[in-house]
Amino acid sequence: MFNVILPRILWILGLILAQTLVFNHIHLIGYATPMPYVYALIMLPHGTSRWIYVVLGFALGLVVDTLSNTVGAAAGALTLVGLVTPLLLRAFAPDDKLEEEFTPSIRTMQWSGFLKFAIAVTFIHTMVFFLLETFSLFDPLRLLIEVVSSTALTVIFMATFEKLRNTSRSA
Amino acid sequence: MQILLDFLRRYNYLFLFILLEGISLTLLFQFNNYQGSVWNTAANESAAKANETYASLEAYFKLGDINALLTTENTKLQQENAVLRAALDSATHDTTFTERKVRQELAGFQLLPARVVSNGVRRGHDGYLVINRGRKDGVRPEMGVVGGGGVIGIVYLVGENYALIIPVTHTKSSISCRVRGKNYFGYLQWDGGSTRMAQLDDVPRYAKTRAGNVIETSGYSSVFPPGIFVGRVHKVSNSSDGQSYRLDIVLGTDFANLRDVNVVVTPYKAEIRQLQEKADSLQ
Numbered sequence: 069m070f071n072v073i074l075p076r077i078l079w080i081l082g083l084i085l086a087q088t089l090v091f092n093h094i095h096l097i098g099y100a101t102p103m104p105y106v107y108a109l110i111m112l113p114h115g116t117s118r119w120i121y122v123v124l125g126f127a128l129g130l131v132v133d134t135l136s137n138t139v140g141a142a143a144g145a146l147t148l149v150g151l152v153t154p155l156l157l158r159a160f161a162p163d164d165k166l167e168e169e170f171t172p173s174i175r176t177m178q179w180s181g182f183l184k185f186a187i188a189v190t191f192i193h194t195m196v197f198f199l200l201e202t203f204s205l206f207d208p209l210r211l212l213i214e215v216v217s218s219t220a221l222t223v224i225f226m227a228t229f230e231k232l233r234n235t236s237r238s239a
Numbered sequence: 240m241q242i243l244l245d246f247l248r249r250y251n252y253l254f255l256f257i258l259l260e261g262i263s264l265t266l267l268f269q270f271n272n273y274q275g276s277v278w279n280t281a282a283n284e285s286a287a288k289a290n291e292t293y294a295s296l297e298a299y300f301k302l303g304d305i306n307a308l309l310t311t312e313n314t315k316l317q318q319e320n321a322v323l324r325a326a327l328d329s330a331t332h333d334t335t336f337t338e339r340k341v342r343q344e345l346a347g348f349q350l351l352p353a354r355v356v357s358n359g360v361r362r363g364h365d366g367y368l369v370i371n372r373g374r375k376d377g378v379r380p381e382m383g384v385v386g387g388g389g390v391i392g393i394v395y396l397v398g399e400n401y402a403l404i405i406p407v408t409h410t411k412s413s414i415s416c417r418v419r420g421k422n423y424f425g426y427l428q429w430d431g432g433s434t435r436m437a438q439l440d441d442v443p444r445y446a447k448t449r450a451g452n453v454i455e456t457s458g459y460s461s462v463f464p465p466g467i468f469v470g471r472v473h474k475v476s477n478s479s480d481g482q483s484y485r486l487d488i489v490l491g492t493d494f495a496n497l498r499d500v501n502v503v504v505t506p507y508k509a510e511i512r513q514l515q516e517k518a519d520s521l522q
Contacts, residue, residue: 118252126259133266140267140274147259151252200267203274 080108080128088135091225099210100217104225105132106193109146109153110186114161115169118154125150138201145196153189160185174230186226187219194218348464351376351502353384356401360408360494363431368392368404372502378402381462383503389468389491390414390456391500402502407469408434408494414462416469419453421446427454427469427488434494437470439486440478448475454488461511463503 083105091102108128109121129143136142157172160181170176172185195215202211247254268275351372359366372378374397382394384404392406393414405412408429416439417424423446425439439454452472458465470488478485505511 119255122252122256122259126263129263130266139270140263140265141271144260144263144267147256147263151256200274203277 076108076111079111080105083108084128084131084135087132092136094221096217096221099214100221101214102221102225103142103190103194103197103218104222104229105142106146106149106190106222107226107229109149110172110189110226112153113169113171114154114157114165116154118151121150121153122147123150125153141197141200144200145193148196149189149193152192156185156188160188173234175234182230183223183227187223190222190226191215191219194222349504350385351378351504353378353402353500353502355497355500358494358497360406360434360497362434365409365411365431366406367395367409368406368497368500370402370404370500370502371400373398373400373402375399377504378502382505383456383463383467384500385463385467385503386492386497386500388493389470390463391492391494391497393462394502406494407437407490407492414469415457415459416454417457417465418442418446418448418472419455419466421448421452422457423448424457424459425483425486435490436473437488437490439472439488440483442484442486444482444484446484448472448484448486450474454486461505461515464505 087103087105091104095101105128109125112121112124125146125148126143129146132142132146133139158166161170161172161177162181165176172182174182177185198211198214198218205211268278353370353372353376355368356371357367357369360368368384368391370378370384378394378397380394380397384391384394390407392404392409392412394402395405396403407414407427410429410431412427412429414427415424416427423443425441427437427439429437442448450472454469454472456463456465456467456469468491470490472486473489474487476485476487477483
């Protein structure tokens with residue numbers, strides 16, 4: 069149990085640190101900002117109580133908000149993501165895995181399943197985050213570009229983490 | 240109860256989500272000026288919209304009361320209108336030529352408007368008129384009374400608030416009149432017949448009067464100023480003694496339809512009488 073939880077806590081702390089120290093300063097072509105801290109919710113195992121998703125999302129969001137001075141935006145977005153992630157996981161997970169407990173990864177879901185899942189979760193998060201942050205539809209095109217590019221960049225980073233994690237584990 | 244508890248237990252994450260999302264949004268609006276102001280504006284707007292809708296709804300339901308109020312007010316205004324119209328009528332009664340003429344002649348005299356409150360004038364009867372002005376208003380006996388159609392009569396008795404008038408159509412009435420433009424004068428009498436007719440006696444035979452001539456006050460009596468319209472000559476006939484003419488006059492005043500009259504206030508009457516007496520004593 070400890071062996072499972074400790075690496076996750078470390079991962080979460082690492083994601084938060086990376087976000088505040090590195091990713092927040094990336095504004096690729098002025099639009100795309102990676103937000104791979106969503107990864108903390110994605111890697112929760114299937115069958116985790118849904119309230120844990122919600123609470124974790126809120127807590128994580130609150131910390132990220134505090135450290136990156138976007139009070140409320142990430143918390144709001146991640147709480148919502150916490151609510152819908154189990155549903156998305158159920159939708160994108162392979163049918164034969166749903167009966168048992170499994171951790172979403174490229175190993176259990178294949179690249180296609182995992183990427184679809186990650187893209188869906190990330191897209192919802194970035195969209196809600198940017199909506200809350202701009203809080204206007206004054207420039208919808210710019211908003212869309214920001215959402216799409218940030219989603220893409222975040223998914224790329226997450227895929228990298230996933231690759232790293234699995235190769236390190238298998239190695 | 241059990242079902243409710245089960246429901247709460249089963250969907251606890253949903254309530255948790257609502258709570259935490261609420262906290263997140265509160266933080267968002269609390270600590271971000273822009274989002275907070277947008278949110279407040281929107282909230283204010285929707286609150287104002289709701290208030291407006293409520294107010295218009297309330298106004299709609301109040302329409303019944305307002306309608307009743309308006310009806311009352313309308314009735315009140317109609318009454319006021321009637322009163323004002325009557326006042327205007329009496330103020331601008333002057334429409335006919337005769338009346339204008341009468342007013343012209345009376346221009347230098349003070350006229351006291353009055354209303355006939357009792358009218359006893361009728362065919363073959365010595366009736367009196369009562370007007371709603373008396374001593375209090377400055378009416379004194381022997382003042383002349385004129386109306387839109389010309390001479391009406393002379394004040395006979397005066398009460399505090401009312402006055403009795405001997406109309407032209409009274410056998411005791413005798414007013415000095417003349418034929419307009421000829422200066423032959425006589426006394427206007429009434430034979431007790433029609434209230435539209437009176438007689439002018441003692442008109443000299445050499446006075447060439449014809450039917451249609453205008454009869455007006457002579458001004459000799461000091462009751463009426465000279466030139467007030469009385470009526471028109473209807474028929475010229477011999478008087479009973481055969482020495483003068485007797486003129487049948489169609490009166491300008493319709494006593495059957497009499498409402499607004501004017502009392503001719505002649506403050507110098509005493510002075511005139513004094514002068515007359517002085518003149519008499521000189522002869």
